[in-house]
Amino acid sequence: MNTAASNATNNGQTGPKDHIIIFDTTLRDGEQCPGASMTFEEKLQIATILDEMGVDVIEAGFPIASDGDFESVREIAGRVKRSVVCGLARANPADIDRAGEAIKPAARGRIHTFIGTSPLHRQFQLQLDKEQVFERAVASVKRARNYTDDVEWSPMDATRTEHDYLVRIIEAAIDAGATTINIPDTVGYATPEEYYELVRTLIERVPNSDKAIFSTHCHDDLGLAVANSLAGVRAGARQIECTINGLGERAGNAALEEVVMAIRTRADILPYDTGIDATHLMRASKLVSTVTSFPVQYNKAIVGRNAFAHESGIHQDGVLKNAQTYEIMTPESVGVSKNALVMGKHSGRHAFREKLKELGFNLGENAVEDAFKRFKDLADRKKDVYDEDIEALVGDEILTGHDRIKLVSLSIAAGTTGPQTAAITLDIGGVEREAKGEGNGPVDAVFNVIKALVPHDATLELYQVHAVTGGTDAQAEVSVRLKSPTGVVTGRGAEPDTLVASARAYLSALNRLEARGARIQVHAFTP
Ligand SMILES: CC(=O)SCCNC(=O)CCNC(=O)[C@H](O)C(C)(C)COP(=O)(O)OP(=O)(O)OC[C@H]1O[C@@H](n2cnc3c(N)ncnc32)[C@H](O)[C@@H]1OP(=O)(O)O
Numbered sequence: 001m002n003t004a005a006s007n008a009t010n011n012g013q014t015g016p017k018d019h020i021i022i023f024d025t026t027l028r029d030g031e032q033c034p035g036a037s038m039t040f041e042e043k044l045q046i047a048t049i050l051d052e053m054g055v056d057v058i059e060a061g062f063p064i065a066s067d068g069d070f071e072s073v074r075e076i077a078g079r080v081k082r083s084v085v086c087g088l089a090r091a092n093p094a095d096i097d098r099a100g101e102a103i104k105p106a107a108r109g110r111i112h113t114f115i116g117t118s119p120l121h122r123q124f125q126l127q128l129d130k131e132q133v134f135e136r137a138v139a140s141v142k143r144a145r146n147y148t149d150d151v152e153w154s155p156m157d158a159t160r161t162e163h164d165y166l167v168r169i170i171e172a173a174i175d176a177g178a179t180t181i182n183i184p185d186t187v188g189y190a191t192p193e194e195y196y197e198l199v200r201t202l203i204e205r206v207p208n209s210d211k212a213i214f215s216t217h218c219h220d221d222l223g224l225a226v227a228n229s230l231a232g233v234r235a236g237a238r239q240i241e242c243t244i245n246g247l248g249e250r251a252g253n254a255a256l257e258e259v260v261m262a263i264r265t266r267a268d269i270l271p272y273d274t275g276i277d278a279t280h281l282m283r284a285s286k287l288v289s290t291v292t293s294f295p296v297q298y299n300k301a302i303v304g305r306n307a308f309a310h311e312s313g314i315h316q317d318g319v320l321k322n323a324q325t326y327e328i329m330t331p332e333s334v335g336v337s338k339n340a341l342v343m344g345k346h347s348g349r350h351a352f353r354e355k356l357k358e359l360g361f362n363l364g365e366n367a368v369e370d371a372f373k374r375f376k377d378l379a380d381r382k383k384d385v386y387d388e389d390i391e392a393l394v395g396d397e398i399l400t401g402h403d404r405i406k407l408v409s410l411s412i413a414a415g416t417t418g419p420q421t422a423a424i425t426l427d428i429g430g431v432e433r434e435a436k437g438e439g440n441g442p443v444d445a446v447f448n449v450i451k452a453l454v455p456h457d458a459t460l461e462l463y464q465v466h467a468v469t470g471g472t473d474a475q476a477e478v479s480v481r482l483k484s485p486t487g488v489v490t491g492r493g494a495e496p497d498t499l500v501a502s503a504r505a506y507l508s509a510l511n512r513l514e515a516r517g518a519r520i521q522v523h524a525f526t527p
């Protein structure tokens with residue numbers, strides 16, 4: 001990491017490039033996105049990829065928020081090899097002590113503490129005056145320093161805070177021991193010019209700004225998060241807070257893949273380095289999309305499926321003659337392989353393993369074997385098996401491999417004359433149970449029968465289907481979101497038969513709810 005002394009230097013100059021610290025908050029701010037909550041296992045998988053790709057700091061959670069959050073921060077802190085592991089804390093002793101405990105196993109742990117500084121936040125959220133907020137900020141940084149010498153402090157809603165007050169409170173936070181000062185555009189309100197000016201002014205006016213690294217944390221409410229982050233860096237910030245796929249509160253955060261590739265591709269005007277191995281970007285994007293069930297929009301920069309696709313004749317002609325005519329970066333540079341193996345019913349385990357590697361999956365032998373069986377079954381039923389099919393299938397396998405409630409069989413009677421009926425057999429902890437029932441349409445019938453077999457108190461929040469590829473034999477990828485008093489979970493299922501995919505998605509959500517301690521009467525069926 002660079003030293004704070006270079007905060008406001010080498011902007012646009014030649015010479016050694018400044019390192020930009022990539023601070024990923026997919027597991028904290030990303031998880032705050034409605035419907036994106038992740039299980040313990042999923043968080044570990046994401047943290048592992050982030051660590052492997054070279055993320056400098058992983059904000060692993062908000063330890064006071066729940067025991068689950070505390071445990072996942074602590075586990076990630078113990079497992080991660082090279083990244084700093086960070087826990088978030090409000091400006092109060094209990095939050096800071098909990099974050100301090102959670103990061104204890106980390107080789108390098110950080111506490112990120114924050115408090116709202118804008119008039120709106122002071123008056124309405126905190127009901128504190130300027131001096132009280134000032135005192136809470138200083139006290140929280142001092143307390144955090146008892147646990148680690150790596151303390152980040154954020155004036156929440158900085159972009160709507162009076163500049164004089166910001167200068168004064170940031171100086172005090174640095175004096176109290178903050179080593180990183182984050183400037184959050186909490187509500188995504190700033191424009192790039194304004195954000196540049198704010199960061200530059202603060203670095204210039206805060207007397208001890210050379211003793212801390214300044215950081216950007218930009219939200220995407222106006223679609224400006226990445227532009228603002230880069231403006232902050234040009235103004236002297238040396239840390240960018242971002243998330244995979246731009247996941248985050250409301251419209252999200254700055255997308256990690258976009259800031260990293262913008263810095264790399266426009267090295268001519270952004271003379272900085274990130275330590276990110278960009279060939280992991282597509283894999284990370286797919287994992288986050290799979291575990292959250294948030295599809296990546298087709299035209300999303302860097303990781304969208306169309307990001308390197310050319311359909312129009314003039315573009316295809318140009319790309320065939322020289323790819324640079326219409327490509328500013330290579331697909332390989334972000335982990336999209338051009339020499340894809342074509343997979344079909346005649347492919348064997350070697351090719352399948354190779355394909356998994358190419359797609360960035362790193363599965364154990366048993367999981368490969370299970371996924372291979374499902375792949376063969378799919379290839380028997382489907383003319384062409386595309387990479388997306390394999391990704392959907394393996395994603396499904398990763399999420400459901402350890403499930404206690406499994407689908408054994410499903411048959412449906414549907415058509416113009418209702419009611420539609422479903423007959424389902426489930427394997428519940430090793431015991432098979434079956435039931436029949438009806439509904440207002442086949443999906444309703446499937447869900448009614450599952451609920452009869454596995455009574456629970458969750459309500460259905462979302463049911464969503466999308467075709468993984470084109471064609472009438474495409475796999476359907478179904479997401480089901482359930483809400484119970486223990487929280488909100490999302491389950492996924494992928495199958496060529498939409499109703500089987502729906503049943504799998506519903507069961508996957510129920511298994512996740514059970515893992516969270518929801519009231520699911522599966523015990524009624526155990527021997
Ligand atoms: C901009 C951001 O992303 S900030 C991070 C937001 N993330 C989250 O909120 C996700 C996790 N949050 C939670 O699980 C819960 O909100 C908890 C556990 C943190 C707190 O739960 P509760 O104690 O029930 O409080 P609740 O969430 O209703 O209200 C927030 C309280 O924190 C206070 N607060 C908010 N920010 C801060 C802060 N930085 N420092 C101190 N207090 C704060 C509010 O004023 C309010 O206090 P009050 O109860 O005295 O009015």
Ligand SMILES: CC(C)C(=O)C(=O)O
Nearest residue numbers: 114154156157184186
């Ligand atoms: C906690 C802070 C940094 C935050 O997430 C925000 O202000 O958006």
